[in-house]
Amino acid sequence: MREAKRALRERILARRSELDATALAAAGRSLSDVVLALSELAGAHTVAAYVSVGREPGTGPLIEALSDDGVDVLLPVLLPGGDLDWAAYTGPRGLVPAARGLLEPDGDRLGPAAVASADVLLVPGLAVDRRGHRLGRGGGSYDRVLARLLAVSPPPLTCVLLHDGEVLDIPVPREPHDVPVDAAATPSGVHRLR
Template identity: 45%
Template sequence: MNVPGDGGKYAWRTEIRTRRLAVPREEREREAEALAEGVAALNAHKWVCAYMPVGAEPGSIAMLDALRAVGARVLLPITAAAGPLLWAEYTDRDSLQRARFGLLEPTGATLPAAAIGWAELVLVPAMAVDRRGVRLGRGAGYYDRTLTAAREDARLVAVVRDEELVERLPEEPHDQRMGWAMTPFGGLRRLGGTEAEESSSAG
């Protein structure tokens, strides 16, 4: 992916947002279906922190249902006015309501930010991620503030489109690195190591 301008985060976000909006609906649906199949193939986890896609973000409600179908309990973020994300459990599609920033959030009891520490698997929305594990988010910093409370052994997975796994992104000191990337057709890939250490399986 070629990024115009100075190659800073703003340029990356602008380019990726433009590319995502140009993806045909049929292709988005194929990608969402593939991601649902991909997360279902991951090793079973008791608790998973996931997300409800907004706009052109990769994924769908089917991804959440696939996690529940293999026995996981799924937490979705609740966006507070400031600070780290809060959480609530996703039980089914009827439990979602429209909230801040156009997000769909569970209507159940709100859990503290520290609830991310329950999760063995954390699926993190991203605009892009590089092979070192540097993640590009939307810029508000919610996940960078939240991931500091994740378990040390949690699998942190950035979910992106295939072309959004890139060689190198700009990084700032507060950025929280990912250990894995999940793409629709590339599967699960290990980040932060050599090419030989990457895996396209849930392993």
């Protein structure tokens, strides 16, 4: 199973490496429009998101738009054991370089359980299948977050942000700890899963 995940990760990362800055910027703007049109965001008070890095679909325009609309945006802070703490987004100047090339908010830490207050959780990924099985980078950080949200009622919408072509018709290899997501958003639209 781990070998199948590794091989799929390599294929997707190779495809992403071909994207240039212009394509990434355009995809980020389109992705923002797609996510902002989600019905679950109407009336949302809190959205847990992340700051994209490298060739991930750009989240900068989306985070800014949510914040400008008065939505509280929580961003992750990577803990030494791989779990995620959360802090409020206070603007681009409140982001600081962190481990693994990440940008994290420099504000007060709210604790790993703070994500339970989110109306919508936006997660990174490399691919997802039609049943909601998400392929991440392999660190397990978001598997912990998604598992934590299983006890929340009503549960928030969980949505993976991907490039076009990364919602797969073939099954994504999965392990018992993998928790499916509800939806995927790509620059060309929303895919409801499961």
